[in-house]
Amino acid sequence: MENNFKSGFIAIIGRPNVGKSTFMNKVIGQKIAIMSDKAQTTRNKIQGVLTQEDSQLIFIDTPGIHKPKHRLGDFMVKIAENTLNEVDVILFMINAKEGFGRGDQYIIDRLQQVKRPVFLIINKIDLIHPDELFPLIEQYKGMYDFEEIIPISALEGNNVNHLVDVLKSHMPDGPQYYPEDHVTDHPERFIISELIREKALQLTREEIPHSIAVAIENIESRESNSVFIQATIVTERKSQKGILIGKQGSMLKNIGKNARRDIEALLGTKVYLELWVKVQKDWRNKQSQLNEFGFRSDEY
DSSP states (O other), X not given: OOTTOEXXXXXXXXXXXXXXXXXXXHHHTSOXXXXXXXXXXXXXXXXXXXXXXXXXXXXXXXXXXXXXXXXXXXXXXXXXXXXXXXXXXXXEEEETTTOOOHHHHHHHHHHTTOOSOEEEEEEOGGGSOGGGHHHHHHHHHTTSOOSEXXXXXXXXXXXXXXXXXXXXXXXXXXXXXXXXXXXXXXXXXXXXXXXXXXXXXXXXXXXXXXXXEEEEEEEEEETTTXXXXXXXXXXXXXXXXXXXXXXXXXXXXXXXXXXXXXXXXXXXXXXXXXXXXXXXXXXXXXXXXXXXXXXXXXXX
C-alpha cells in the first residue's frame, strides 16, 4: 500500500427525507441503507465503506435530525448529534426542491459548535430548474461558512463522483480500516430486518406510520444452499396489524416477496422468508422494547 493512502470518516446529516440513504447506496454501489418517502426511515448510524486504490471513505448515515416526539425519536437525534464530533468531515444535505426549512436552522445552530469542515450538499437538483439553484446557494452561503457547496442528484448520480473526489482530497493520511470487500459494519441480520421494514413502509404507504420494527427470530442455512429466515413485524396497534397482513394475507405476502428479492441479492443464495405480525403497544416509549430492537440508551 502506498504511503499516501487516505482514509477518514464522513457524517451525512440533514433533515429527514433529503436523500441521505439514497446517496449512501449510490456511492457504495449496493443497498445498505433503506429508502422510503416517509420521514425518519433511518434509525441507526449506518456505516458505508468505499474502498479505492488510494483511499477508504467511511460514511455514516445518521438518522434525520428533528424535534423528537418520543424516546425513540430522542435516541435518533442524540445519535446524529454525537456523530458530528467523531468524524473528519460533515456533509449537510438539503433537498433542493424543498429549500430552506425550520429544521435546517436547528441543524445550522448545532454546527456552530463543531470544529469540522462542513460541506453543503444540495441534493435532488434533478427536481428543480437550473435557474432556481443559484438563489438557493446564495441563501445558505449567508447562514454558515461552508467549506464548499456541491449540488448533486443522488438518485441519478449527477456530480456524485466529483463529490467523492473532493472528499478524498480532504481526508488525512491513514490506514485501511476495513477489508476491500467490506461495505458496511452492520451484520447481515440487521440489514435483513431493515430490508423487510423498507418493504412494509413502501407497500402500506400512508396507512402505517413510523411505528413498526422488525425482529429477526431465526436464520438458518439449509441443504441445497438455501437460507431459512423467520421474522416478526412489530407494530403498535391492532388496526395496523390488520393492514400489514391484508385481505387473506395478501399484504404480508407482498412484503415478503419483495423483501426476499433484496435479501437474496444481499446473501447471494435462495431465501425462504416466513413473516409474522405482532402488536406491542407503545413500544417506542419502552426502553426494554427499544433495547430488544437495538436502540440501547447506553449508546448515547
